[in-house]
Amino acid sequence: MTETLQNTQAEIIEGLKEILKRPAQLDATTNIVRDLQLDSLVVMDFIMSLEDRFEIVIPLDRVAEVETLGDLARVVDQLRGRN
Numbered sequence: 001m002t003e004t005l006q007n008t009q010a011e012i013i014e015g016l017k018e019i020l021k022r023p024a025q026l027d028a029t030t031n032i033v034r035d036l037q038l039d040s041l042v043v044m045d046f047i048m049s050l051e052d053r054f055e056i057v058i059p060l061d062r063v064a065e066v067e068t069l070g071d072l073a074r075v076v077d078q079l080r081g082r083n
Contacts, residue, residue, distance in 0.1 A: 001028070001070075004082050008054075009073035015053060016069075019046055028070030056080055 001009075013026045016036075024036060032038060038046070047058055050072075056079040066072045 005073055005077055008077050008080075008082075009069060011053065012050065012069060012073055012076065015049055016046065019049070026069060028068060028073070030069045031067055032069065032072065033067075050076065054080060 009028060016026060017024075019042065020036065024030075030036065032043060047063055050056075051058055054076055056076065058075065058079060062075050062079070066075055
């Protein structure tokens with residue numbers, strides 16, 4: 001994992017901690033829905049907060065391919081033109 005990708009992942013994890021408001025093990029392999037038990041409304045709110053944080057737009061087809069925090073970090077980096 002590149003340093004840029006690690007930084008993106010760390011920022012995503014910080015944002016997720018704000019939403020969760022409970023302790024959770026968060027790393028690249030964490031499944032956003034299964035492991036964190038987030039419903040679709042919370043996931044979409046989180047995606048919108050990431051769009052604001054990173055100044056990007058994440059198309060719904062890209063959201064559909066995301067399962068883990070690592071997947072999400074890669075998509076964000078790609079949309080930011082870093083990958």
